Amino acid sequence: MAGLIAGIVVAVMLVLLFLALAVHIVQQYEKGVVFRFGRVVGEKNPGLVIIMPFVNVLRKVSFRVVTMPIQSQGIITRDNVSVDVSAVSYYRVVDATKSVIAIENVKEAINQIAQTTLRKVVGQHTLDEMLAETDKINIDIKEILDLQTADWGVLVTLVELKDIQLPDTMKRAMARQAEAEREKRAKIIAAEGESLAAAALGDASDIMMAHPLALQLRNLQTLIEIGVDKNTTVVFSGPLMSTIQEMGAFLSWETGAVAKLAQPSTNGLASKGAGP
Secondary structure (H helix, E strand, O other), rough: OOOHHHHHHHHHHHHHHHHHHHHHOOOOOEEEEEEEEEEEEEEEEEEEEEHHHHHHHHEEEOOOOOOEEEEEEEEOOOOOOOOEEEEEEEEEEEHHHHHHHHOOHHHHHHHHHHHHHHHHHHHHOHHHHHHHHHHHHHHHHHHHHHHHHHHHOOOEEEEEEEEEEHHHHHHHHHHHHHHHHHHHHHHHHHHHHHHHHHHHHHHHHHHHHOHHHHHHHHHHHHHHHHOOOOOOOOOOOOHHHHHHHHHHHHHHHHHHHHHHHHHHHHHHHHHHHHOO
């Protein structure tokens, strides 16, 4: 009786072991690759999968997108600037059989090829190009990785430069360059403002020359603006332009008068010199 019970227990354990080795569950995001005596015989879709133990072996492959950081790489750009660049890549398996047979460790292989590709692509650009054309660099790295990983049954969906570390000396140089650029723009804007102001003042002076009372009205307006605080003593002279005109007229008149007075004496001397 005891032997029968022991036999039943052993049989149950063997059945449970058989089921454990034969029955597998493939998740929705996975596919199973079946090997029979070391040869691939097919793929299994998600769900309950039963295989022959000790004859068949099931390898599960995930089809989800994998996020893989690319560690910081010390790179010398085309214009001989040393930078540290890190990135992140996203990939997923599209062929389960190739990903199992063609490559031993997909993640490690993509990580290594991504690092070398990052150094190669970034090293072909200058610092300014790298900072301004990040999208183009991302696309170039992705295309190169796609060519390398196509035979592995892997598709690289996205590559993004994550961080660019510049030397402190280069940061200071770029700061000085940006400051000089802003100063240049400020000077250009100021010069344009001076030009517009000069043109407006020229038009205003023409109007005031044509209408002398306009200058007097402007002077009165200036007095009103100065006297707002009512605590200022203002010494206000007469209109400058009219004073200058009057002085010019006076000098012209005086010069003419002197010339007229000198003319008769000169004629008299000439007459005396001509007599016997």
